[in-house]
Amino acid sequence: MASAAGDPLLPPGGSGRRLGFLPSSVHLKTSVWSELGGAVGDLGTYIPIVLALSLASHLDLGTTLIFTALYNFSTGLLFGIPMPVQPMKSIAAVALSSAHLTIPQIMSAGLSVAAVLLFLGATGLMTCLYRLLPLPVVRGIQLSQGLSFAFTAVKYIRYVQDFSHSSSASTAVARPLLGLDGLVLALAALLFIILATGSGDDEEVSSDGTIRRRRSCSRVPAALIVFALGLLLCFVRDPSIVQGLRFGPAPLRIVKITWDDFKIGFWEGAVPQLPLSVLNSVIAVCKLSSDLFPERAELSPARVSVSVGLMNFVGCWFGAMPCCHGAGGLAGQYRFGGRSGASVVFLAIGKLALGLVFGNSFVTILGQFPIGILGVMLLFSGVELAMASRDMGTKEESFVMLICAGVSLTGSSAALGFISGIVLYLLLRLRDVDYRGLLGRWGAGRRQTGNKAGGDGDEDA
Numbered sequence: 001m002a003s004a005a006g007d008p009l010l011p012p013g014g015s016g017r018r019l020g021f022l023p024s025s026v027h028l029k030t031s032v033w034s035e036l037g038g039a040v041g042d043l044g045t046y047i048p049i050v051l052a053l054s055l056a057s058h059l060d061l062g063t064t065l066i067f068t069a070l071y072n073f074s075t076g077l078l079f080g081i082p083m084p085v086q087p088m089k090s091i092a093a094v095a096l097s098s099a100h101l102t103i104p105q106i107m108s109a110g111l112s113v114a115a116v117l118l119f120l121g122a123t124g125l126m127t128c129l130y131r132l133l134p135l136p137v138v139r140g141i142q143l144s145q146g147l148s149f150a151f152t153a154v155k156y157i158r159y160v161q162d163f164s165h166s167s168s169a170s171t172a173v174a175r176p177l178l179g180l181d182g183l184v185l186a187l188a189a190l191l192f193i194i195l196a197t198g199s200g201d202d203e204e205v206s207s208d209g210t211i212r213r214r215r216s217c218s219r220v221p222a223a224l225i226v227f228a229l230g231l232l233l234c235f236v237r238d239p240s241i242v243q244g245l246r247f248g249p250a251p252l253r254i255v256k257i258t259w260d261d262f263k264i265g266f267w268e269g270a271v272p273q274l275p276l277s278v279l280n281s282v283i284a285v286c287k288l289s290s291d292l293f294p295e296r297a298e299l300s301p302a303r304v305s306v307s308v309g310l311m312n313f314v315g316c317w318f319g320a321m322p323c324c325h326g327a328g329g330l331a332g333q334y335r336f337g338g339r340s341g342a343s344v345v346f347l348a349i350g351k352l353a354l355g356l357v358f359g360n361s362f363v364t365i366l367g368q369f370p371i372g373i374l375g376v377m378l379l380f381s382g383v384e385l386a387m388a389s390r391d392m393g394t395k396e397e398s399f400v401m402l403i404c405a406g407v408s409l410t411g412s413s414a415a416l417g418f419i420s421g422i423v424l425y426l427l428l429r430l431r432d433v434d435y436r437g438l439l440g441r442w443g444a445g446r447r448q449t450g451n452k453a454g455g456d457g458d459e460d461a
Contacts, residue, residue, distance in 0.1 A: 042329035
């Protein structure tokens with residue numbers, strides 16, 4: 001078995017070294033191709049949301065690309081893992097619903113969430129919450145989010161999508177069998193990724209910490225190849241999109257936000273987003289990071305929370321989509337080969353190049369991207385996230401996790417599932433209390449107190 005140190009796509013000296021054009025704090029743990037594959041691992045979530053907001057709410061895609069590139073670059077340096085940067089999903093859902101938030105209201109919602117997370121992180125309250133939360137409840141949130149991604153992915157594969165109105169609602173029109181965005185193409189991409197990556201566990205770590213591949217086909221950057229094919233098909237499906245491209249970055253403008261925009265953005269967008277940001281963007285990310293990278297020091301919930309706050313305090317004033325970290329994105333990037341901060345640094349370079357060269361006109365290209373392929377990529381991300389819940393060791397833990405996940409999925413609310421899970425966990429703890437023993441100790445204490453009082457009275461007499 002060949003060591004990864006012999007891979008020509010690794011820097012000299014083996015795993016853990018860095019490439020000359022990368023910052024000194026970014027070290028490769030596998031090959032360049034593996035990290036490049038991981039870089040596109042969360043685009044199955046990122047692209048539909050920003051595309052829908054660009055088409056329906058006139059979000060400036062060029063500005064969003066540039067700022068999310070800066071976010072990716074910063075998180076790659078700070079955390080050293082493929083920390084994802086994804087749009088805030090609840091805010092996007094409200095903006096694309098009948099409420100239809102304006103750009104200033106979307107930005108005010110992002111700023112409001114950022115302020116709360118920055119406060120929780122800076123005061124240490126987020127760390128306290130992270131330590132107090134029972135693991136089965138966190139696993140329930142991860143399971144529900146993973147299955148939600150998988151359900152959405154299957155809809156992307158089976159049905160035609162109309163992102164001019166929503167990023168997740170499918171039409172009733174079945175996807176055609178053939179064509180450049182047909183069912184056969186999506187299934188071919190699905191089979192290719194399975195053959196290339198298997199179940200996503202084709203690695204082993206040697207005694208010296210070197211990561212080795214078990215199968216030669218695992219070296220294939222499957223997600224990168226599939227994504228590149230999708231970009232190529234954009235131009236094949238509609239060659240006229242070249243005429244709609246405008247070169248140069250979008251001009252930066254400060255978004256004017258009124259007090260009314262802040263009120264609407266807070267109540268309509270920030271309030272439903274906050275539970276998801278706390279649970280999935282901070283707590284679940286830290287838990288999943290510990291699972292995927294057990295050799296690393298545990299991520300600090302306070303740092304992750306502050307990271308989300310600072311990102312949005314910078315970008316939202318310029319009209320960049322409110323973003324957060326997400327367990328689903330981390331699972332997707334890990335699933336397709338991301339093992340270090342280099343993965344998101346590569347993604348940052350790609351986003352920055354597209355944002356500077358094409359600006360907002362890049363939406364014409366994404367508008368032709370085969371949605372079935374995005375569905376395939378999202379499916380693997382969702383499954384990888386859901387599999388984090390497989391470590392429940394007892395029936396009681398599994399019971400809490402499944403109830404939490406079921407309520408989250410049925411009510412479409414992570415907050416509702418979280419509350420249900422906490423209540424159930426506390427009720428089960430109450431059943432374990434030895435009430436007879438407590439009553440016996442309480443009664444013995446009262447008798448001892450009475451006897452002591454009687455003795456004192458005799459001495460006084």
